[in-house]
Amino acid sequence: MIARVLIFFSAALVLGQTNLLTNNGFESDLTGWQTRGPAEFSADTAQPHSGQKAARIYIASGTTLNYQQIYCTASPAITEGERYSASVWVRSQGVTTAPGAYQSRTLFPT
Numbered sequence: 436m437i438a439r440v441l442i443f444f445s446a447a448l449v450l451g452q453t454n455l456l457t458n459n460g461f462e463s464d465l466t467g468w469q470t471r472g473p474a475e476f477s478a479d480t481a482q483p484h485s486g487q488k489a490a491r492i493y494i495a496s497g498t499t500l501n502y503q504q505i506y507c508t509a510s511p512a513i514t515e516g517e518r519y520s521a522s523v524w525v526r527s528q529g530v531t532t533a534p535g536a537y538q539s540r541t542l543f544p545t
């Protein structure tokens with residue numbers, strides 16, 4: 436069980452000069468992104484990082500940790516052997532108890 440947690444999020448996956456993530460700054464709300472797990476997902480203006488919005492993940496007090504996820508498909512698809520640059524900006528609020536909060540990035544070739 437965890438305390439109420441807010442996470443603000445934006446991401447980039449770059450090959451050369453091309454960002455492969457559509458709407459990576461969430462200026463078009465959650466268009467192009469999918470979510471999974473017991474949380475409220477939205478685009479929010481409170482902590483935009485860049486532009487006007489960032490993704491907001493709200494995990495209510497008492498929620499069981501269950502790998503709450505926000506994810507998208509790279510376009511064009513990633514390919515084995517290429518060198519990519521991945522970055523993510525995360526700001527958390529309300530993380531006050533163990534086990535805390537963490538984020539991970541995983542790339543799945545298609």
Ligand SMILES: [Ca+2]
Pocket residue numbers: 445459460461462483484485486487488489
């Ligand atoms: Ca943004």
